Amino acid sequence: MIPRILLLCLLGAVTACTAPRAPVVGDAQSTTSSAYVKLAHGSRSGPLSESWNDRGDDLTSASRVPGQTTLASLPRIPQPTRPRPAILSAGRHLECVPYARKLSTFTIRGDAWTWWTKAKGQYRRGAAPQPGAVIVLSKTKRLRAGHLAYVAEVLNEREILVHQANWLNRGRIHRYTPVRDVSENNDWSVVQVWYTPSQRYGSGRYPAYGFIYPSDRDGPDIRQAAN
Structure with a gap:
């Protein structure tokens, strides 16, 4: 009698271990089963990850889509830099008036x-x-004949080069000063250099009088005039 009972217990244990169970959403079995997709072309299959979309397209390789370019392959656009102030020798003692007249074409x-x-x-x-334009500075004790400077670039409403x-x-010649x-009153009547x-x-x-503007036909190329 006892051996028969032991035999029935053993058979019950084996049945419990081998009985199929319904998969639980999110468990390892269901996740692994759904993690493979079959591509539209060929029989290749692979794990579904962020590099593949719902259609099985590989999103990590631009070569799989003709004409597509990745951000990493785009050339870097150089950022414009502000010219640095420089002092150059004129080869002789150069006054501000002839230099401003040469750049501005004023007569x-x-x-x-x-x-x-x-x-x-x-x-x-x-x-x-x-x-x-040319900015005209007034005559002072320090600037006995006044001063002229040619406007190469306007940085903002209150600063120029x-x-x-x-x-x-x-x-000497001072460029991009x-x-x-x-x-x-923000009217350019007083400046710092x-x-x-x-x-x-x-x-x-x-103290400054203000700006003298060239006529439309006399406006030179700013960068060319600076060289």
Whole structure:
């Protein structure tokens, strides 16, 4: 009797171990079974991952789709850089007036500070910077004849880059020199000039008349004029 009972228990244990069970959503068996797809072309199959979409397309290789380019293969676009201020030798002592006249094509002559009144009736004048214009600084104790600077580039409403000569009476050419408006009314009536040797704005504040603008037909190419 006892051996028969033991035999029945053993048969029950074997049946319990081998009986199929319904797969549970999310378990290892169902996940593994659904993790394989058959491609539309051929009999190749593989694990479904982020590199494959629902149609079996390989998204990691641009060569599988003719004409497709990945971001990694795109050439880098160089970012424009601001020209650095530089001081060049003119080979001789060069004044600001002939240098400004050469770059701007203005025909005005005389001391720098006189250009403002002489430009009246010949050229447009104003208080807003513009590429190709000339800014006229007033005559002061430090600038006994005034000063002229050619506007090479407008950075914003209150800062420009200029080309000038004989700044602080040294007869050299200063290219891409920053100049900023420090007037109370934001009208460019007072400016500060970058001092290139120390790589910062100078402490001096210089009164300015404003800007003389070239005629439309006389506007030179800014970059070409700078060379």
